[in-house]
Amino acid sequence: MKKSTFFSKKIKNALLRTVLLVSPFWADAQRRLSNVTSPEVLPDNSVIFRIKAPNVTKAQVVGTWNRRFKPDEMIKKDSVFEVKVGPIPSDMYEYDIVLDGIPVLDPLNKAVTRDGAYIQSRLLVPGGLGDIIDVKPVPHGDLKAVWYDSPTVGTSQRRMFIYTPPNYNKSNKKYPVMYLLHGGGGDEEVWVNRGRANYILDNLIAAGKAEPMIVVITNGDVNNVGSVLDRPANLSKKDNTGIGAMAAGVFEKSLVKDVIPYIESNYRVIADADHRAVRGFSMGGFHTQNITNANPSMFKYIGVMSMGLWSAARNDPNFDKAGYIAQLKELQRNNPKVYWIGMGTDDFLYNSGVALRKVYDEIGFKYTYRENIGNHDWNSWRMYLSEFGPLCFK
Amino acid sequence: MKKSTFFSKKIKNALLRTVLLVSPFWADAQRRLSNVTSPEVLPDNSVIFRIKAPNVTKAQVVGTWNRRFKPDEMIKKDSVFEVKVGPIPSDMYEYDIVLDGIPVLDPLNKAVTRDGAYIQSRLLVPGGLGDIIDVKPVPHGDLKAVWYDSPTVGTSQRRMFIYTPPNYNKSNKKYPVMYLLHGGGGDEEVWVNRGRANYILDNLIAAGKAEPMIVVITNGDVNNVGSVLDRPANLSKKDNTGIGAMAAGVFEKSLVKDVIPYIESNYRVIADADHRAVRGFSMGGFHTQNITNANPSMFKYIGVMSMGLWSAARNDPNFDKAGYIAQLKELQRNNPKVYWIGMGTDDFLYNSGVALRKVYDEIGFKYTYRENIGNHDWNSWRMYLSEFGPLCFK
Numbered sequence: 001m002k003k004s005t006f007f008s009k010k011i012k013n014a015l016l017r018t019v020l021l022v023s024p025f026w027a028d029a030q031r032r033l034s035n036v037t038s039p040e041v042l043p044d045n046s047v048i049f050r051i052k053a054p055n056v057t058k059a060q061v062v063g064t065w066n067r068r069f070k071p072d073e074m075i076k077k078d079s080v081f082e083v084k085v086g087p088i089p090s091d092m093y094e095y096d097i098v099l100d101g102i103p104v105l106d107p108l109n110k111a112v113t114r115d116g117a118y119i120q121s122r123l124l125v126p127g128g129l130g131d132i133i134d135v136k137p138v139p140h141g142d143l144k145a146v147w148y149d150s151p152t153v154g155t156s157q158r159r160m161f162i163y164t165p166p167n168y169n170k171s172n173k174k175y176p177v178m179y180l181l182h183g184g185g186g187d188e189e190v191w192v193n194r195g196r197a198n199y200i201l202d203n204l205i206a207a208g209k210a211e212p213m214i215v216v217i218t219n220g221d222v223n224n225v226g227s228v229l230d231r232p233a234n235l236s237k238k239d240n241t242g243i244g245a246m247a248a249g250v251f252e253k254s255l256v257k258d259v260i261p262y263i264e265s266n267y268r269v270i271a272d273a274d275h276r277a278v279r280g281f282s283m284g285g286f287h288t289q290n291i292t293n294a295n296p297s298m299f300k301y302i303g304v305m306s307m308g309l310w311s312a313a314r315n316d317p318n319f320d321k322a323g324y325i326a327q328l329k330e331l332q333r334n335n336p337k338v339y340w341i342g343m344g345t346d347d348f349l350y351n352s353g354v355a356l357r358k359v360y361d362e363i364g365f366k367y368t369y370r371e372n373i374g375n376h377d378w379n380s381w382r383m384y385l386s387e388f389g390p391l392c393f394k
Numbered sequence: 395m396k397k398s399t400f401f402s403k404k405i406k407n408a409l410l411r412t413v414l415l416v417s418p419f420w421a422d423a424q425r426r427l428s429n430v431t432s433p434e435v436l437p438d439n440s441v442i443f444r445i446k447a448p449n450v451t452k453a454q455v456v457g458t459w460n461r462r463f464k465p466d467e468m469i470k471k472d473s474v475f476e477v478k479v480g481p482i483p484s485d486m487y488e489y490d491i492v493l494d495g496i497p498v499l500d501p502l503n504k505a506v507t508r509d510g511a512y513i514q515s516r517l518l519v520p521g522g523l524g525d526i527i528d529v530k531p532v533p534h535g536d537l538k539a540v541w542y543d544s545p546t547v548g549t550s551q552r553r554m555f556i557y558t559p560p561n562y563n564k565s566n567k568k569y570p571v572m573y574l575l576h577g578g579g580g581d582e583e584v585w586v587n588r589g590r591a592n593y594i595l596d597n598l599i600a601a602g603k604a605e606p607m608i609v610v611i612t613n614g615d616v617n618n619v620g621s622v623l624d625r626p627a628n629l630s631k632k633d634n635t636g637i638g639a640m641a642a643g644v645f646e647k648s649l650v651k652d653v654i655p656y657i658e659s660n661y662r663v664i665a666d667a668d669h670r671a672v673r674g675f676s677m678g679g680f681h682t683q684n685i686t687n688a689n690p691s692m693f694k695y696i697g698v699m700s701m702g703l704w705s706a707a708r709n710d711p712n713f714d715k716a717g718y719i720a721q722l723k724e725l726q727r728n729n730p731k732v733y734w735i736g737m738g739t740d741d742f743l744y745n746s747g748v749a750l751r752k753v754y755d756e757i758g759f760k761y762t763y764r765e766n767i768g769n770h771d772w773n774s775w776r777m778y779l780s781e782f783g784p785l786c787f788k
Contacts, residue, residue: 041628053496055494055495056496099496100449100494101449102447102450102493102496102498103498104496104497104498105499105513107511110508110510110511110513110622111622111623111627112508112513112622113623114504114506116504117501117504119499119504119506119513122623122627124627126627126628130627134626134627135619135620135624135625135626135627136626137550137626139541139551140541140551140553141541142538142539142540142541143538143539144536144537144538144539145536145537145538146536147533147534147535147536156531157533157534159534169660193623225529226529228504228505228506229505229507229516229587230529231529232528232529232530232531233505233518233520233524233528233529234435234520266563
């Protein structure tokens, strides 16, 4: 054991040099805390956060468990700041520690997730929804990052993820497909990295709650071929083109013309409307509406999350309501089996959702409405997936 | 355009709330800098780093371009710190910005990579080695995260990555396979996330420098089924068991008994020694030695990076040199086509490398030795891959 410790230390020190020795205070702090935990989830789902920061005056934790983003103030004892929060409902959360106004990752927590520019520490509180999001000892599907030709977008290759359910390789069975879309500022990685779609599906399938299905996770930002680490480094700033370009209608066409044909010719899928679902949040909810309104016979399972009527969100005086309703009526004639709308009470797009439902109600367009006490955030989106998934293909 | 800007701002603000509004100073700083770049790579490969931090007294950049980890001091003008470093040789680097002793990610740089606990901002300097590491407009192979049964380790499923070369799906061709191992503290993700193995292979293959091959990237830490986001949240601290457990010999057996059979029964591979390579760095270099010494007829291409004689590194007085040499001689009789050793001049394991070569030289065991001015770090390991890859399967 002694030798092992010796060698471990040598390697550890070498690795530590790349970050920590540059800042002796920091290195010292984190090494001394190496037998201390942050975050520490207690049996009642309270959580203790700790950070050693002797030279810091004020430390806070800010996490998505606090719907109004109120910081939790940490108390300094000797040189360690600590705060106990909660109990917190079982779920996955993102958080930062803010040291004298500077947000940092929790240095004692390796679990870090990203959505666009938002790189934060992860907290998972078990026992309920958290268990549906966590990696559990159940059969896991495989997840493949593929590059497909996208002539509609005009780039030679674009990147997407394809989840195949457990045992896909062990049978000749054909599967239904869910197309899963992300929001503004995101990319193909966010439904994996922060959205945990593959593990949510693993758990739903293992519990017999969802049909085994293929899930296709695209990149809705046509300015980029892939996520920040999966595109040329000199293109990394292109995503600043923002929502405008992402909403220009090109992605929606490419999903139908490029993505779906790729999936249906490379995977064992049941290629009909009864076995196709499409759903997205925020920008991806807008994409979902555009795709299903323009291709009314293509999908029988449709999910719009945290997005309402685009024209209402934009206060667009030129909204072509008649044209919009004509499309909707055509979709209605095709009789989708599930049209599911999810919206959080605190979502900044809440009113656009009211406007959307008003239009739907006017023409008697059927939908399921799910309102949760929540925000325009991943806590809503992961939960919606855990509820929408079981409704599909049944 | 106006409307787009309006909406973009609304969404941006909503997203920003989750991190930035918690700290008004920080939010303000980064918003005002949204038309400013960090890092900015200049035509001569000098690089400017910038961060707005009005309340901070001292700011530094610490990056792996500085082999001795000397910080680059930033100069404050108004409230923006800035420093120009370099010119830096073309390559990929990792760095932190240190604000009053606290290391943070560069908030203007979305490109972040991870190796174990080391989550850092990425800099890519183009024009040479950087171009071999970057995502280029060449055909890309697919990358699949799979879960395989690992009875040798005793867990039901473990996770690994499988890279298939471009056009794998468009032919019936069989391919050679390289098994790629990581170091202590790492996991199956590090050769992808920080090592960029798939893009290095894409570029080598596109340039006609490397044979199209399958690359298998395993997790050498038998205490974990997958990387930090790909294992149960409550097991996230298990990796603190460190090098000792990772060096107990179980992983090496599982590669031969679990991984290779999985690959050879699920992929179109040429299943003979002439078409198998194995290589790893640090801990993975030790694993590589154990695997090839114990299975001398299995691999014709062998790479040991930044690792020497384990017993020398550990000062082990009980080293069974005779047994070790007997194994080596058996490997020698099997006549590996390439046995490649890479070592940086500043590597803390340099002397163990001297000891390894001394043993090899004593018995006339042939190897190629590549020494670079460098460290025990990813700059060495990525470069070694770019040099070893082209030697294989020819």
